Amino acid sequence: MxxxxxxxxxxxxxxxxxxxxxxxxxxxxxxxxxxxxxxxxxxxxxxxxxxxxxxxxxxxxxxxxxxxxxxxxxxxxxxxxxxxxxxxxxxxxxxxxxxxxxxxxxxxxxxxxxxxxxxxxxxxxxxxxxxxxxxxxxxxxxxxxxxxxxxxxxxxxxxxxxxxxxxxxxxxxxxxxxxxxxPLRPLPEHQQAVQSLLNPQRSPLLVVHPGATDPRRRWPASYFAEAAATIAQEGAQVLVVGDRAEKALAQEVTELVARQLPVGHKNAVRSVAGELEIGELAALLDAATVMLASDSGPRHLAQALGTPTVGIFWVGNVFNAGPRGRSLHRIHMSWVTECPVCGADVTQVGWSAQHCGHDDTLIRGIAVAEVVQDVHDLMATSLLLRGK
The missing domain is CATH 3.40.50.2000 (Glycogen Phosphorylase B;)
Known part of the structure; x- marks a missing residue:
């Protein structure tokens, strides 16, 4: 150090x-x-x-x-x-x-x-x-x-x-x-435990987390699915993660991906949401080539492990939670500052702010094609940048 x-x-x-x-x-x-x-x-x-x-x-x-x-x-x-x-x-x-x-x-x-x-x-x-x-x-x-x-x-x-x-x-x-x-290091026993999830016939590995505690921070499931399908059709493995409360969301994403994939790629995408303990999640993220996620705990865990990430952020959260470097981490920002339902100023956050009561996503306007391009870029340089 x-x-x-x-x-x-x-x-x-x-x-x-x-x-x-x-x-x-x-x-x-x-x-x-x-x-x-x-x-x-x-x-x-x-x-x-x-x-x-x-x-x-x-x-x-x-x-x-x-x-x-x-x-x-x-x-x-x-x-x-x-x-x-x-x-x-x-x-x-x-x-x-x-x-x-x-x-x-x-x-x-x-x-x-x-x-x-x-x-x-x-x-x-x-x-x-x-x-x-x-x-x-x-x-x-x-x-x-x-x-x-x-x-x-x-x-x-x-x-x-x-x-x-x-x-x-x-x-x-x-x-x-x-x-x-x-960087954080996963324990060897957890690294061993996730080996069965990895498909040696498909590389690289993209891990996707579509959830976020605040629904306003979630990129639409259909957008994640479109991005994941594009990467899977190029030969990559895609694993969708989340906690037990996010199993339905993860399943929605995988089902949407499956509809877009030709028969030969159907086994490329799988949800493991709700199946992993935190140590196993850390081991899986450590093994990933790139992680694609909204602003969420698993994305921060991937960053702490040194895994490249493509993050979908609302601009206010970038100030507080966005990674500072761009070699390993790419950020896509939504500049929306008003609730899309009632027009309330959503920049007034913190201890004293009042939630307007609407949970509509603030990051819908971020284009899938631009996100996919950053996933491609990081996949091309991931092993070199991580020293593996």
Whole structure:
């Protein structure tokens, strides 16, 4: 790992003394935690004797268990407003009394671990800063909106900022310079497990993820199908991925592709949505030549593994989540700034924005032919650029 000055990210303040146990608060989904990984690598280098405990969600624990990365262990967050809100994948929501009891048990257990440094990498701090302070860590660092409780060292939270850079800036406030962090690595057992999915008669391999948590970020299924069919007819294998909630969407894409393929190519495309654990997904993405996806957690995972990606983004999300380089990653942006149904300004996002209530896609206008061309370009240079 190469240490670099933080001139283009933020200042590097003095390190804290005698740090052996670090806690990092980050709720949310797969992409949310991957945003923090460059900062976690930086902390690992700055505090080589310290353990890093991620306070996160079940999918974060699965990612940590399924890849070789900077996190030593994961503590699952209790349900708490603005930190870990119960969602569709969390089963039945518990009542407020049970929530409070679970939170008290969590804080008691975390205080017993006597963290030396706790970092808040979860939004503007309105809810997450009071939560972090209850851990009882000797030192606290994180982001803060003007109405949030202050920590020992604070970074002003401004919504439109590249997320990995935001958390690198927080790490800098904790004394950790920016580094060129290594890619995530899938575990050998997961690499072996996905070998049966790979068709040696078809190459290269395109992995497609048509889903996104916010429906407004989803490219239409028919567009993904047209792109995948074009690539499959040229001899490539196409695997469509997604979680269990996305099985129907993935199946829709594969069925649309099958209608466009001649008989000899029918076995080129398959959905494996809902079939892979997170470690196996990482191994499959590592084996892929290129990934094609909307702005989503699996696309961020592919990027973290060093796999070339073609991403379909709404322009506002590019500021926060788009990759910065273009050798390995291509971006197609929709410049739509108003809801296509009611005309509401969709650029006003963040903690205080009100959703207009319409989930129509904002990225329909991105042309399939231009996306396919970028898939072709990256397939032609993928092995050379990845050093494989």
């Amino acid at each position: 190469v240490v670099q000055p933080n001139f283009d990210v933020g200042p590097v303040l003095e390190k804290f003394a005698n740090v052996e146990r670090i806690a990092v608060l980050r709720g949310g989904g797969l992409g949310d935690v991957i945003y923090t990984y460059p900062a976690l690598h930086a902390l690992k280098v700055a505090y080589p004797e310290a353990t890093i405990t991620l306070l996160g969600t079940p999918i974060h624990a699965a990612l940590t268990a399924g890849t070789d990365g900077p996190v030593d262990d994961v503590e699952i967050l209790p349900f708490a407003k603005g930190v870990r809100d119960a969602g569709p994948g969390d089963g039945d929501q518990v009542d407020e009394t049970e929530d409070r009891l679970a939170q008290e048990e969590f804080f008691s257990a975390m205080r017993a671990r006597r963290f030396d440094l706790a970092l808040q990498m979860h939004g503007g701090g309105r809810y997450s800063n009071p939560f972090l302070l209850r851990l009882g860590a000797r030192h606290t660092v994180g982001t803060r909106t003007k109405d949030a409780e202050p920590l020992e060292r604070n970074l002003d939270y401004i919504y439109y900022q590249n997320e990995p850079d935001r958390w690198l800036e927080v790490a800098g406030l904790a004394g950790a310079p920016t580094i060129i962090s290594p």
